[in-house]
Amino acid sequence: MSSNDYTPLWQELGLDLDNHAGLLGVLSDAYRGIYLAQANRPRGMAYFDFVISEVHGLRIKEIYEAKRAGRKVVGGFCVYVPEEVVLAADGICIGLCAGAEVGTAEAERFIPRNSCALIKAFMGFKLAGLCPYVELTDLIVGETTCDGKKKAYEIFDELTGKVHVMELPHMKGPAGKRLWLGEVARFRETMEKLTGAPLTLEGLRHGVAVVNAKRRALQRLSRLREADPAPLSGLDALLVNQVSFYDDPVRFTAKTNELCDELEERVAAGVGVTAKGAPRLLVSGSPMAIPNWKVHAIVEGSGGVVVGEESCIGERNFRDLADEDFVTVEEGLMKIAERSLTIDCACFTPNDERPGNIAALCERLRADGIIHYALQFCTPYLVEAYKVETSLAGVPFLRIETDYSMEDFGQLKTRLEAFIEMLR
Amino acid sequence: MRFLGVDIGSRHIKLALVVDGALVGYTGGENSFDPLARCRELMADLPADRVMATGYGRQLLELADDVLTVTEIKAFARGAAHHFPGCRTVLDIGGQDTKVISLDETGRVRKFEMNDRCAAGTGKFIEVMAASLGWSLDEFAARAAAAADEVKLSSMCAVFAESEVVSLVARGVPREAIAAAVLRSVADRVTALAARLPLTEEIVFAGGCARNSTLAAMIEKNLGRRLLIREHAEFTGAVGAAFLARDEALRAGAELTSQTGEGVTV
Numbered sequence: 174m175s176s177n178d179y180t181p182l183w184q185e186l187g188l189d190l191d192n193h194a195g196l197l198g199v200l201s202d203a204y205r206g207i208y209l210a211q212a213n214r215p216r217g218m219a220y221f222d223f224v225i226s227e228v229h230g231l232r233i234k235e236i237y238e239a240k241r242a243g244r245k246v247v248g249g250f251c252v253y254v255p256e257e258v259v260l261a262a263d264g265i266c267i268g269l270c271a272g273a274e275v276g277t278a279e280a281e282r283f284i285p286r287n288s289c290a291l292i293k294a295f296m297g298f299k300l301a302g303l304c305p306y307v308e309l310t311d312l313i314v315g316e317t318t319c320d321g322k323k324k325a326y327e328i329f330d331e332l333t334g335k336v337h338v339m340e341l342p343h344m345k346g347p348a349g350k351r352l353w354l355g356e357v358a359r360f361r362e363t364m365e366k367l368t369g370a371p372l373t374l375e376g377l378r379h380g381v382a383v384v385n386a387k388r389r390a391l392q393r394l395s396r397l398r399e400a401d402p403a404p405l406s407g408l409d410a411l412l413v414n415q416v417s418f419y420d421d422p423v424r425f426t427a428k429t430n431e432l433c434d435e436l437e438e439r440v441a442a443g444v445g446v447t448a449k450g451a452p453r454l455l456v457s458g459s460p461m462a463i464p465n466w467k468v469h470a471i472v473e474g475s476g477g478v479v480v481g482e483e484s485c486i487g488e489r490n491f492r493d494l495a496d497e498d499f500v501t502v503e504e505g506l507m508k509i510a511e512r513s514l515t516i517d518c519a520c521f522t523p524n525d526e527r528p529g530n531i532a533a534l535c536e537r538l539r540a541d542g543i544i545h546y547a548l549q550f551c552t553p554y555l556v557e558a559y560k561v562e563t564s565l566a567g568v569p570f571l572r573i574e575t576d577y578s579m580e581d582f583g584q585l586k587t588r589l590e591a592f593i594e595m596l597r
Numbered sequence: 598m599r600f601l602g603v604d605i606g607s608r609h610i611k612l613a614l615v616v617d618g619a620l621v622g623y624t625g626g627e628n629s630f631d632p633l634a635r636c637r638e639l640m641a642d643l644p645a646d647r648v649m650a651t652g653y654g655r656q657l658l659e660l661a662d663d664v665l666t667v668t669e670i671k672a673f674a675r676g677a678a679h680h681f682p683g684c685r686t687v688l689d690i691g692g693q694d695t696k697v698i699s700l701d702e703t704g705r706v707r708k709f710e711m712n713d714r715c716a717a718g719t720g721k722f723i724e725v726m727a728a729s730l731g732w733s734l735d736e737f738a739a740r741a742a743a744a745a746d747e748v749k750l751s752s753m754c755a756v757f758a759e760s761e762v763v764s765l766v767a768r769g770v771p772r773e774a775i776a777a778a779v780l781r782s783v784a785d786r787v788t789a790l791a792a793r794l795p796l797t798e799e800i801v802f803a804g805g806c807a808r809n810s811t812l813a814a815m816i817e818k819n820l821g822r823r824l825l826i827r828e829h830a831e832f833t834g835a836v837g838a839a840f841l842a843r844d845e846a847l848r849a850g851a852e853l854t855s856q857t858g859e860g861v862t863v
Contacts, residue, residue, distance in 0.1 A: 574713065581714045583653055584694065588711055591670035595706045 179230045182237060186309065189302035196275060196303050197229060200464055207470050211406055213446050215439065217432030218409050224416050228463070232419060233305045236265055240309060245367050248310040250295060250462075251318055252485045252516060253341055255357055257495060257509050260422070261372050261380035262364040268418030269295060269306050269313070272462030274577040276301030283328045284321075289550040290576035291462065292321045299332055306419075310335060312367055314360070317341045318520040319553055337363050343521055345514055357510040361502075377505040381495050387422045388491035390429040395488065397436045398480045399538055402445020403453070404436040407479020408469045409446075414486045415463045447478045452596040455540040457483035457531055457561065459548045465577060468546055471586050477593040480538045483531050484546075489516050492530070519553035527557070528564035535568060541596045542569035544589070549576045569596060598846065601645035602838030603636060603664075604672065605654030608692035608720065609805065610636055613835035614643045615843055620679070623832050633657045649842035651834050653693070667841050669834050670698055670709050675844075676837025677801040678704040680827045685797040688816070688824070689833070690787060690806035692720045697791045710793045717753035718786030720806050725755050726779040729762045730772050738809040741776035750778040753786065777811070784815035791820060801825045803833035 183193060204225055224232065240246055245264040247254070250271055259266040274290065276297025284296055298304035307313070315326035315338040323338070330336035339356045342349030361372055394413060397404055413432070417425055439445065454477050456468060461484065469479050482488065495512040499505040517527040535543060545561060547554040555574060562570045571592045575581055604611040606628065614622040624642050629635045632654050640648070649665045650658040651672035658664040669691070677687040678700065687698040695718050699708040716722045727737035748770050752758040758779070765775050783806075791800075800822055802813055807830035817824050827833075 569708075584711065584714060587653065587668050587670070587694070588709075591668040591706065591709060594668060594671045595709075 217435045220428045245311045247312045249314040254314045257380035261376035270298040270304035271295040272465040289548045354510045385494045390426045391491035393433045400440040402449045403478045404439040406446045452477040453480045455481045458546040458554045460485040475590040519557040599645040600839045600842040601648045602835040603650045604834035605652040611835040613839045615839040647842045649838040651838040672834040672837035676833035684801045686800040689804035691804045716755040742811040744773040744777035780812045788819040805831040
């Protein structure tokens with residue numbers, strides 16, 4: 174994908190070079206077909222195009238060099254990974270590869286065939302030697318958000334030897350809060366052991382400030398999508414949200430704000446990526462890791478526009494900020510833990526905040542309908558769809574259950590197109 | 598003006614012609630390895646000013662001949678509303694997709710449910726089972742109606758159910774009873790799908806499987822509601838597409854006065 178030759182680096186990281194070249198070829202073709210083919214894209218997306226073109230190149234080299242300079246690399250698959258604490262320890266926090274159907278056969282040697290696509294993919298990427306990020310990590314943070322992940326991390330630890338699992342409570346009462354606070358404190362110890370240095374108040378303030386700034390930029394982007402016509406496509410917005418898990422956070426924030434400056438001009442001038450009045454959809458549910466662009470691509474290829482993602486790659490990642498007002502490390506960790514417990518993940522019971530948050534988001538974004546997206550076998554979101562639908566009575570609602578494969582593309586297209594026809 | 602609706606299904610291609618707001622002709626045939634050529638061949642029999650394509654193969658015509666397209670959901674809703682004005686629920690069991698559609702009082706689609714990437718509860722399932730019993734589809738339906746008693750088919754999967762059918766035959770279970778069990782499993786599957794929508798007293802049963810009166814009776818009993826079935830129910834999508842082509846032209850302000858409406862009146 175890139176003009177530079179990263180082969181020696183990939184080789185050093187132990188990737189399967191032939192398969193990896195194949196993966197990048199497919200990714201590059203998909204990107205050209207889905208992203209670069211879009212009309213009327215903002216200039217500011219050029220940076221994100223560049224990031225994707227270097228997703229296994231420049232960014233890997235950057236992390237590799239930072240690691241040689243002594244910084245620690247922490248990877249994860251969930252918004253519960255306390256990024257602030259990683260940054261406080263001068264570490265690098267990245268999301269790991271989990272968005273494509275690769276290494277399925279290898280993964281199925283260890284986990285059931287009926288595992289969700291995301292779990293299968295993170296196992297598959299590692300086993301097939303296709304994820305340079307996982308090879309660069311010093312620590313992989315798992316979490317107990319669902320049974321599939323919880324148990325897969327045991328095997329993932331056997332394969333990588335560097336998994337630290339945080340026990341996420343499934344209820345938000347006082348006991349649950351105590352448990353999570355303890356888990357964040359335990360994570361601090363793990364980070365301190367990894368870096369060999371105690372966490373400082375100054376470091377933690379820095380960590381919180383950097384992550385909050387990133388969240389503010391993403392909030393700003395989300396607010397700009399309220400405009401009709403939408404100033405950027407849902408595909409592009411999804412990409413920015415996906416890149417927020419990979420990129421250097423300070424640079425990412427600056428580039429996202431630059432994009433927002435341009436989008437503000439577009440909104441003022443009434444310029445959009447679709448005609449005014451195009452059906453506006455909110456996608457809600459399971460996260461979509463790179464390069465999972467299927468639903469957005471179908472919706473926007475059928476004349477609709479996705480105006481929001483009620484997802485971990487989306488609103489759940491940035492809706493709430495951590496309180497920056499703390500005077501000790503312990504207090505700071507408490508603020509970080511408290512913020513993460515505002516997240517309305519379907520792993521919680523009850524999770525009554527979520528329908529209300531969706532209704533508010535739907536209203537703010539002036540969405541005409543909700544597409545409830547769940548990965549097949551993602552039980553928490555699949556089950557919760559019922560509560561979301563019934564509590565949002567009156568809002569057109571479409572349930573989608575799918576995975577990363579293209580085998581249901583035709584049927585999915587019929588459903589999504591019919592839903593959009595219904596909203597016109 | 599002449600409006601043609603083309604429904605390109607997984608098993609059959611159906612066409613319907615509307616002239617001056619009246620449905621005047623049908624044609625259709627089995628799909629082939631070259632669906633586009635097959636479509637054009639069938640279309641030659643019913644020349645039209647405007648064409649609207651629907652069905653899983655609709656994009657073929659859209660890409661090749663720049664034809665307007667609509668999903669089968671909307672096409673079936675429109676077609677059913679033409680045959681049964683005021684209808685609020687439509688059930689369609691097609692070759693690969695089974696769907697239940699709720700309409701509002703103006704005939705617009707309000708909600709719909711579809712089967713998931715699986716042949717259970719579809720026409721294909723019945724077709725495979727009929728073949729494994731050695732009967733044509735029509736014969737299969739008739740024999741199922743004559744079943745003295747029923748057996749229970751435990752598998753919903755087309756592949757596993759086929760082997761189950763073979764073993765039931767080997768055990769000496771009458772083929773009639775097996776045929777009834779196959780239809781029973783489809784009826785139950787369809788009932789579960791329909792239960793996800795608010796159902797009205799009368800339900801329009803469209804699509805090829807509506808010709809199977811044994812299946813229709815089972816679904817009617819399951820749902821405790823009356824099924825409205827029109828002859829040529831399999832053309833409902835094509836009829837809907839033809840009327841949608843006309844609606845579209847009316848909206849665009851086209852002059853609809855036409856040359857004489859020639860065609861086969863049905």
